[in-house]
Amino acid sequence: MKKMNIGVSLFFIALACYVLFAARSFPGEIDHVPGPGYFPIILSAILILLSVLLIASSRHVSEASLGIFARQNRIVFVAGGLTVTYLALLYVFGFLIATPLYLIAILRFFSMTRWRSLLLTAALTTAASYAVFTTVLEVQLPSGLL
Amino acid sequence: MMMDVLANVMSWQIVLAILCGVAAGISIGAMPGLTSTMGIALLMPFTFQLEPAVGMMLLIGEFVGAIYGGSITAIMVNTPGTPSAAATVLDGYPFTKRGESCRALGISTVASAGGGIISGVFLILIAPQLAEIALKFSAPETFALAFFGISIIASISGKELLKGLISGTFGLILALVGMDNISGLSRFTFDTVFLMNGLSFIPVMVGLFAMSQCFVSMEELYDEIKITAKITSPIPTWADLKKIFPTILRGGVTGTLVGIIPGAGGDISAFISYDMEKRVSKHPELFGTGIVEGIAAPESSNNGTTGGALIPLLTLGIPGDANTAVMLGALMVFNLTPGPQLFVEQALVVNTLFAGFMIANVVMLVMGLSGIRIFTKIVQIPKPVLVPIIILMCVIGSFAINGNYLDILVMFGAGVIGYLLLKGGFPLSPIVLALILGPMAEGNLRRSLVMSQGDYSIFLTHPIAATFIVIALISLFWPIVRHLKNHRSTKAA
Numbered sequence: 350m351k352k353m354n355i356g357v358s359l360f361f362i363a364l365a366c367y368v369l370f371a372a373r374s375f376p377g378e379i380d381h382v383p384g385p386g387y388f389p390i391i392l393s394a395i396l397i398l399l400s401v402l403l404i405a406s407s408r409h410v411s412e413a414s415l416g417i418f419a420r421q422n423r424i425v426f427v428a429g430g431l432t433v434t435y436l437a438l439l440y441v442f443g444f445l446i447a448t449p450l451y452l453i454a455i456l457r458f459f460s461m462t463r464w465r466s467l468l469l470t471a472a473l474t475t476a477a478s479y480a481v482f483t484t485v486l487e488v489q490l491p492s493g494l495l
Numbered sequence: 496m497m498m499d500v501l502a503n504v505m506s507w508q509i510v511l512a513i514l515c516g517v518a519a520g521i522s523i524g525a526m527p528g529l530t531s532t533m534g535i536a537l538l539m540p541f542t543f544q545l546e547p548a549v550g551m552m553l554l555i556g557e558f559v560g561a562i563y564g565g566s567i568t569a570i571m572v573n574t575p576g577t578p579s580a581a582a583t584v585l586d587g588y589p590f591t592k593r594g595e596s597c598r599a600l601g602i603s604t605v606a607s608a609g610g611g612i613i614s615g616v617f618l619i620l621i622a623p624q625l626a627e628i629a630l631k632f633s634a635p636e637t638f639a640l641a642f643f644g645i646s647i648i649a650s651i652s653g654k655e656l657l658k659g660l661i662s663g664t665f666g667l668i669l670a671l672v673g674m675d676n677i678s679g680l681s682r683f684t685f686d687t688v689f690l691m692n693g694l695s696f697i698p699v700m701v702g703l704f705a706m707s708q709c710f711v712s713m714e715e716l717y718d719e720i721k722i723t724a725k726i727t728s729p730i731p732t733w734a735d736l737k738k739i740f741p742t743i744l745r746g747g748v749t750g751t752l753v754g755i756i757p758g759a760g761g762d763i764s765a766f767i768s769y770d771m772e773k774r775v776s777k778h779p780e781l782f783g784t785g786i787v788e789g790i791a792a793p794e795s796s797n798n799g800t801t802g803g804a805l806i807p808l809l810t811l812g813i814p815g816d817a818n819t820a821v822m823l824g825a826l827m828v829f830n831l832t833p834g835p836q837l838f839v840e841q842a843l844v845v846n847t848l849f850a851g852f853m854i855a856n857v858v859m860l861v862m863g864l865s866g867i868r869i870f871t872k873i874v875q876i877p878k879p880v881l882v883p884i885i886i887l888m889c890v891i892g893s894f895a896i897n898g899n900y901l902d903i904l905v906m907f908g909a910g911v912i913g914y915l916l917l918k919g920g921f922p923l924s925p926i927v928l929a930l931i932l933g934p935m936a937e938g939n940l941r942r943s944l945v946m947s948q949g950d951y952s953i954f955l956t957h958p959i960a961a962t963f964i965v966i967a968l969i970s971l972f973w974p975i976v977r978h979l980k981n982h983r984s985t986k987a988a
Contacts (some may be wrong), residue, residue: 350919350920353918353919353920354919356919357661357915357916357919357921358661361661361665364665364668365668368668368671368683371682371683372682375680375682376678376680379678380948380949381944381948381949382941382944382945382948382949383940383941383944384678385675385677385678385680385682388667388671388937389668389671389682392664392667392668392671393668395664396661396664396665396668399657399660399661399664400661402657403657403658403661406657421714422714424713424714424716425710425713425714425914428710428713428882429710429911432886432907433907435890436890436903436904436907439890439900439903440900444891448887451883452883452887455883455886456879456880456883459716459879459882459883460717460879461879461880470880474883474884474887478887478891482541482891482895486541486544486895487544488540488541488544488891488895489894489895489898490891490894490895491894491900491903
């Protein structure tokens, strides 16, 4: 947890520094009234202060397993990677092609070994969601570039 | 008006929305790892094609059902489906060990519905009065109110106070993105049209509460829920009903009052009521061994918070917890700006929501007593199948709002950030609270100062604003003082 606290604090400090840097071009005051630059400066200063406090208080925190990079979390990273690939495919090929491919890949990765049930689940889920969302709820689905 | 409300609430669309919402809520609430907030965030994007009252009833039905649904696994497998059902485990699971799980489920269903209906009565009685007072609010009062709402971050952060404050400040910074309403200047938009109106908060909420939860669920993908108990009729006996009636009354009232206080939710109220019931009982030693009052007290109380939490949301636009924060987002998308004006301009919709809330509790009672067999089957859907379906809903939901692919990327990004923050012990509710209330606070602070030509004493000369600011400061700094005190006493020990 110690490393995690420090890592997240550093991320927030970097974000706050960026906000401070970008806010320098916004007027801080217009006619004695706070302008668009007032809140970004105050908030980034508070974020830096709180993050520094978290780093300081983390000195006494025991260094348990980091959790995120633990071996058993490999599944999250691989599934996350598959989802990123799905989002890219969705952009190019649209919902009807990308979704069954994604479902086959992720269900297979999640140990669904029987191909028949795997293909059936992927096809039925895609067809059912397409039918429900486009016809019943009249929701638009990604159609892709092609 | 009365006839219009009745006609509205009895329309097939609203009845169907309540049925679907409650059924989805019970199913989601019963599954450990899936939260009521996640359910609301997931359903929300699909409600925007519907009439505002219909869409909101779907979400309110989900809210009511999910808080009750958590008791099913609390009783049957010793694992609360939602944090609100944590106190129900204490007396609920001993029933299952004795082979009386259905009796316990019946008690929890009746108590939940009873608590919900009591809170509904309070909602109908208190909300319009509060809204009438709030009608007199101008920019200084609205700023003070928003500041009070943001100050709740300290109390909803629990033990992780510092991390909660960081999450809240992060949310306030995210709220800065977009065109400044007063000066018209673009802030942090990277010269893109997409960010001109600010970060679309629906994809952010879906990402933070649903996508991040999918990543968490993947870590325990193969943990199975096995329900082995035999399911019979859960309808309680007359003797049990007589025993739990006063408990439900006490629990319902306590839950409503706790629900009204921003920052305190069903989990806190359930434990308060459980403890209170133990104190008034003639046999406090029997609590924890499986007695009906031990289930009725927390269950009536946690469902009592549902109506209570809707009071500050609808009258003042202040969400008390993550569930109502997400609902606030939905109200805004429906152009139903919560606050006193809502009661004047959209009186029919508000009264329909009140009536629908009561009906949702009755539907929950009927569904809980008749459909328990179905819900126990749904709970056992394997996670390897469930998780990809939820991811699919996150993707479709975030795209559906504007038909913009970038919203999917925002959702996924928010999901990854949410997952990392959850792993680091950072609460997520403060981000949403700040994201929604931030623009309201900033805009009204600056408008107030334009009114007073830069004189900050305007907040002291408006008594309501001054009162809210004092309460907000107490609400913000009291948890910090308490935290420091506890820290010192632990160190001394």
